[in-house]
Amino acid sequence: MTALNAPPVAIIMGSQSDWPTMKHAATTLDQLDIAYAPRIVSAHRTPERMYDFARTARDQGFKVIIAGAGGAAHLPGMTAALTPLPVFGVPVQSRALSGEDSLLSIVQMPAGIPVGTLAIGNAGATNAALLAAAVLALSDPALADRLDAWRAARTAAVADHPVDEA
Numbered sequence: 001m002t003a004l005n006a007p008p009v010a011i012i013m014g015s016q017s018d019w020p021t022m023k024h025a026a027t028t029l030d031q032l033d034i035a036y037a038p039r040i041v042s043a044h045r046t047p048e049r050m051y052d053f054a055r056t057a058r059d060q061g062f063k064v065i066i067a068g069a070g071g072a073a074h075l076p077g078m079t080a081a082l083t084p085l086p087v088f089g090v091p092v093q094s095r096a097l098s099g100e101d102s103l104l105s106i107v108q109m110p111a112g113i114p115v116g117t118l119a120i121g122n123a124g125a126t127n128a129a130l131l132a133a134a135v136l137a138l139s140d141p142a143l144a145d146r147l148d149a150w151r152a153a154r155t156a157a158v159a160d161h162p163v164d165e166a
């Protein structure tokens, strides 16, 4: 068995081309001082890497998996089928169908194999990180305080009135 030395969050994605989207999850985790491991793990191009990752993720020490993919986006669901860890799926905005294909590929899982599916694109990646943070905060009071502060800062940043933009 691999040593329990993995960071709490894995950010996996089907392709390098998903990284500009998934980087929003990474940036949000950075803001909350949560460590993560970003990996390219393709359900189609590297299925054995996906299998090995998902089957060993818990033993490696990961607590939550954020999985982003586009098009025929099977990575989140296949990962969820292979691990008991919570999996949050991010539908990456595809070129051909604007991410509706990604969304429908991820969201409609059969009963028994859950994937928490987020919005298409950057907002989904950010919110996947916030959900991961919320899960981890249940057993980490210091992180719960950081998450509260993060949310309060976002609230405080909303102006009362709109202004004309330059």
Ligand code: RP5
Pocket (backbone or CB within 6 Å): 013, 014, 015, 016, 017, 018, 042, 044, 068, 069, 070, 071, 072, 092
């Ligand atoms: C999926 O195919 C990936 O998740 C990516 O969103 C999409 C396109 O991949 P590339 O052809 O850009 O590598 O597997």
